[in-house]
Amino acid sequence: MWVVFYRPVAIGERLSRKLETQHITSLGRELARFHRACSDAMPQLPGFSKTMRYDIADLLTELDTEAGQLEYGEHSELIRSHCNIYLAGLDAGNEDLPSIPVFVDWNIGNFSLDRDGRFFSRWDYDWFRVASRVMDFFFFSRVVSSGGDQTVFSYVIDTFLEDRFLEFLRAYHAEYPLTEAEVRFLPEAYRFFILNYVVKYGQHFFHNIYGNRLQQEAYATYLPQVDRIDVEPLLKALSL
Numbered sequence: 001m002w003v004v005f006y007r008p009v010a011i012g013e014r015l016s017r018k019l020e021t022q023h024i025t026s027l028g029r030e031l032a033r034f035h036r037a038c039s040d041a042m043p044q045l046p047g048f049s050k051t052m053r054y055d056i057a058d059l060l061t062e063l064d065t066e067a068g069q070l071e072y073g074e075h076s077e078l079i080r081s082h083c084n085i086y087l088a089g090l091d092a093g094n095e096d097l098p099s100i101p102v103f104v105d106w107n108i109g110n111f112s113l114d115r116d117g118r119f120f121s122r123w124d125y126d127w128f129r130v131a132s133r134v135m136d137f138f139f140f141s142r143v144v145s146s147g148g149d150q151t152v153f154s155y156v157i158d159t160f161l162e163d164r165f166l167e168f169l170r171a172y173h174a175e176y177p178l179t180e181a182e183v184r185f186l187p188e189a190y191r192f193f194i195l196n197y198v199v200k201y202g203q204h205f206f207h208n209i210y211g212n213r214l215q216q217e218a219y220a221t222y223l224p225q226v227d228r229i230d231v232e233p234l235l236k237a238l239s240l
Helices: 022-044 052-063 068-091 133-144 157-161 161-175 180-184 186-200 210-222 232-237
Strands: 100-102 109-114 119-122 129-131
Touching: 022 100, 022 133, 022 161, 052 068, 052 186, 068 186, 100 133, 100 157, 119 133, 133 157, 133 161, 133 180, 157 161, 157 186, 161 232, 180 186, 186 210
Parallel strands: none
Antiparallel strands: 100 129, 109 119
């Protein structure tokens, strides 16, 4: 049984579907300020057990069950391979990155701003977790992308590779500097997002029409192309 408590959320200014350059840099600075506030709040938060390692290990366990074999079938080995790549990265030190509260799903329809471009309100918390701040960047790469907000969407890596995301990241870094290790974690944060939120839980988060398509795209496109995410231009632009 679920009991849900809710209250109306006030909504301020909504971003346009495609942002101008000044809006991209303003948004980068604002997310940096927000992340700093989240970091400042960490010492007051209780301990947490829902780690990224736990979620990936749980997916690996599911692959070995009869239900998992029925669910993932011929894609099981592809999923297993990417889970193991992700866990190897954690063993190599990615798990040591600082954790803060992150919302992950920064869809352009999930937050509003005030007239000065500061965050005004936020809703839709079902992907909330405590993890590296880098987990929030993929959705912002989509928000600032040249394609802008789209009704029919995919989770391709192209938005990571646009100059517009680089401008966003520069503005963020100037306000709340990133480390080299955090920038290098970007591909793994994307890999985790696809494995956990699209492959593992896609049928729960998306309408069947979207969920089935996104999962098939994950097998055919998203996971095979993770290693195309080249962070060297980002490191160079941020002088890291």
